[in-house]
Amino acid sequence: MKNFPPIDEQIARLRRGTVDFVDEKELRKKLERSEKTGRPLRVKYGIDPSSPDIHLGHTVPLRRLREFQELGHTAVVIWGTATAMVGDPTGRDKTRPQLARDQVEANLETYKTQIGKVLDVERIEHRRNSEWFDEMGFMGAVELLSRMTVARAIERDSFEKRMKAGLPVSLHEIIYPLLQGWDSVAIEADVELGGSDQLFNLLVGRDFQQQEGQEPQVCMTTPIIEGLDGEKKMSKSLGNSIGVADAAVDMFGKVMSLPDALMEKYFLLLTEVPEAEVVQLLAAHPRETKVRLGKELVSWLHDPTAADEAAAEFDRVFKDRALPTDIAEVTLPVDVLREGTVLVATAVARAGLAASGGEARRAMPSGGVKIDGEPVTDIKAALSPGRYLCQVGKRKFAYVTVLAPQ
Amino acid sequence: MKNFPPIDEQIARLRRGTVDFVDEKELRKKLERSEKTGRPLRVKYGIDPSSPDIHLGHTVPLRRLREFQELGHTAVVIWGTATAMVGDPTGRDKTRPQLARDQVEANLETYKTQIGKVLDVERIEHRRNSEWFDEMGFMGAVELLSRMTVARAIERDSFEKRMKAGLPVSLHEIIYPLLQGWDSVAIEADVELGGSDQLFNLLVGRDFQQQEGQEPQVCMTTPIIEGLDGEKKMSKSLGNSIGVADAAVDMFGKVMSLPDALMEKYFLLLTEVPEAEVVQLLAAHPRETKVRLGKELVSWLHDPTAADEAAAEFDRVFKDRALPTDIAEVTLPVDVLREGTVLVATAVARAGLAASGGEARRAMPSGGVKIDGEPVTDIKAALSPGRYLCQVGKRKFAYVTVLAPQ
Structure with missing residues (x-):
């Protein structure tokens, strides 16, 4: 019989920083059952290996997944080998280029190494979604399509905007949430995690599970973090990202270049620094606060020695050059x-x-x-x-x- | 080297009763090449075995296909084993029920016998479209979807009406024209035939062929005929159809019950009676004209003896009962x-x-x-x-x- 921490403690920990929670009552029920049966919850997070590196934006839900691991539950990582080839249109203002299968496989190997920086890799259930989609075949795709109406598929903000502007939305883009939803059925997810712009896709999973006679998954979303420009969602293709595999010096330097306004969010979502201490830090000089943030992130993704060295190196290069303070x-x-x-x-x-x-x-x-x-x-x-x-x-x-x- | 009739003669014959013709010039070019190379045109007609019987409505394009056969070209009949399971939404005001595969196979066998009443069965190329769709797999379906925008897919009259009325249009319905269009690529069609409500679907085939570097097919549509009620498109499920396999007596009786206004259309689209003679016939007493129409149709789909016997039987039963003439x-x-x-x-x-x-x-x-x-x-x-x-x-x-x- 497995032992889980007290349920109220689990809930309190998981509630922190959660944007959408559909819903907490259901999660409580599932946790109670886990406690009774000793069966851990199956917590799903899907990653499309659509670009070769993971950045800090991805780590927000991954850290939540890690919390579930620490509470004794099972992390099920869905490698979107099928979905990557469709391309998630969420938040996109144009059709995403489709990828070749071998590119997806190559990215996947890099990703697998990189999530090890966040998750307990010994306790991940890895699944590729081409496993079930390849088996479904052409008519399976048709059957999947029959499960949603056109009206619901296109009611998403991003599609409505594009269509109203006369911009093309390709038919294959609207199938994306159906694939993500079916993943939940295939692995019988108890919980699915995602960024807050993923809520629509997560809710499709609930519907499909109910249609298939499964208990619907609890959907929990985490905040989106902005990148180095301070405005746009962090994204490799926008060139505003901090990669988890970035060299320590680069990572530290990028943190030092962050707009001041982002520091609070980064501290709260990406570090373990207690909230009260974050408040104090933010009251200090921005430069000192950023040094602390940079050290926290490098310590986490590399190690504390690397963090100190990166900070010293940054100091040496920039201070010695007597950079003006208001560039x-x-x-x-x-x-x-x-x-x-x-x-x-x-x-x-x-x-x-x-x-x-x-x-x-x-x-x-x-x-x-x-x-x-x-x-x-x-x-x-x-x-x-x-x-x-x-x-x-x-x-x-x-x-x-x-x-x-x- | 094959001999075809003179091209002007072919065109004149094929133009008769054609609604949409996209376009005649292209057909002329294809016919000229056929004459030069001796290669017959590949003329496609798709049939979804979605209900167990073929009725007179189906025979209008089938007769056109027969004409192509008589002119020396190849009839390619696509058996919609995949599409029947999707269900053609054309003209439907609600989602068509999806069929089971074994039901489709059973219907197909009946259909094969029944089209023998119209086509030269010795010279049909039979193809099932599950042949290529099964091979395409799940990701093939996604790829197919990527070829059309949502806006174009839903701009069809019937979808717009349903969506405006708040009625559901299921996502799988909008994939139907893509499947029909891909059939044209798979068999490299030169011409596709269909009812005039099929024009949208036929044009998708042209687009796909061009995308694949094939010469686009010529699209020719034939008129829709109304059923026994004189108002709605003939359809087995509306109970207003005359089946090609109906017993001679039933067929004759149904013709005798037709509204007078339909006779001209039936003569022109379903018989070989010359137009001038049709004009004379329509000037006669409706009852006599219907007797002639009934005999024509029974002679065609059974034989002339059966036609005479059916007329005599009808006479015996109804005249002997002294039915009033204006029921x-x-x-x-x-x-x-x-x-x-x-x-x-x-x-x-x-x-x-x-x-x-x-x-x-x-x-x-x-x-x-x-x-x-x-x-x-x-x-x-x-x-x-x-x-x-x-x-x-x-x-x-x-x-x-x-x-x-x-």
Whole structure:
């Protein structure tokens, strides 16, 4: 017989930071049954290996999954080998490109290593959803489609907006929630976790389970975190993400570049620092607070030694260069991009560090233009989407963000 | 090298009775190439074995297919073993029930025999569309969905009406045209035939073929014929159909019950009688004209001897009973139905042949109420959907049509 912590304690812990909870009463019932039977709850979290790296945004629900593990329950990770090829349209303002199967498999292996930074990997039930979808065949897909009306499928915010604007929504996009929903039936989930923009998809799982005579899963969503730009949902393809596999120094540096307003959310969702202490930290100087946040995150995803070293390295590089304390933040408009990148000369001119691209180009061969502290002498050098410390001469600095094309 | 009739002759013959023709120029090009290469055109017609019998409505495009056969081209009949399980929503005001695979297979065998009455069975290429759909698998279905936008899929009249009225349109219904369209790619159709309500589905085939680098098929639609009620599209489930396998006597009797206004259409679309002669026939007494139509149809679907015998039998039964020549036609509203049937007593009262159901019931035990010439003495007897000659006493007659529940 398995022992779980007292139910009120479990509920209190799980309620913290939860956005949608459908619903708490049902979870209590399931926990009571677990206690009686010794059978752990099956807690589902689906990951589509659609880009090669996991970032901090993914870790918010993963940390919740870890909590369930710590409370004695079973983490069932669904590897969306089928769904990745459809592409989750949630929150997208255009059709997501479909992926090739071998790309999905390659991403999956990277992901598996990376979730080990958050979850107890010894106690994960790994499932690929192509396991059941391949078996269902063509007519199975038709049968799945028959379970939802067109009206319900397109009532989602993002679809309605796109359709009203006359933008195309492809038919295969509306099948996505049905696939995610069927995953819950296939693994008989007790709970499903997801970001708060996933609620629609999670609720489809409840419906399908009821149709199949299963007890419906409890749906719990976690907050979405914004990326380095402070505005958009963290996303690898927007170039505003902190990857869980980022080198310690890079990770620390990115944290140091965060807008002050994001610190509270990051502390509460991504660290174990008690709420009362977070309040005190936020009252301190932003730079000190960010150092603490950076150390917390690097300690978690690497180790405390790496965190200290990264902080020292950051200090050495930036303090020694006597950076001004009020460096401007400049975000370049997307239309400066040529084939996905922007010339360094163009970037520094647009950021106001040179009077023109020509002036910038002339300064480059002699080392007068630096990116992240390094002189760039090739006048054809270009920047990919990301955030850079740009310097022209000794005194002119700006943090320049190059946005990814939409 | 195969010989085809002169192209102008082929076109003239195929243009007759065609509703939509997308487009004639392309057909001419294909025919010219056929003449040059000796390769016959591949002419597609899809049949979903969704109910167990073929009726005259189906024979309109089948006759067109026969014409193509006679002109030397290849008839490719697609047996919709996959599509029948989806159910064509065309013109439907509600979701069509999905069928079981074994039911579809059983229907298919009956259909195969029945199309032999119209087509040259020695020269049909039979294909089942589950052949390619089963192979495509679940992800193939997703890929197919990605080829159409939601907006285009739901812009069809019947869906828009249903959705505006708040009635459910199930997601699997909108996949139907995609399946039908893919059939054209799978068999590399040169021409597709269908009823005029099928135009949307036929055009999807053109798009898919172009996407796949094939020459797009020519789409030709034929008129829809109304059934015995003279109003609704002929349909087995509405009880207003004449089946190609109906017994000669039944077939003849049903023709004799047709509303006069339908005769011209039936002559032109279902017989070989020259147009000029049809004009003369329609100027004659309707009864005589119907006798001719009945004989034409029975001669075609049975044989001329059977046609003469059916006419004689009809004469004997009805003339000998000295039926009045102007019997009223009464169609009962659907709300008289109880579990799909209506009591004989209720029917004759509602038709005005008795003052009340009670009066009708009292007349029944002594043989005072006859249905199709036979006394009905059981007061609990009921009528299924169909058309009946009802008689109360010696003088009161009416043709009563019992509609099927929608």
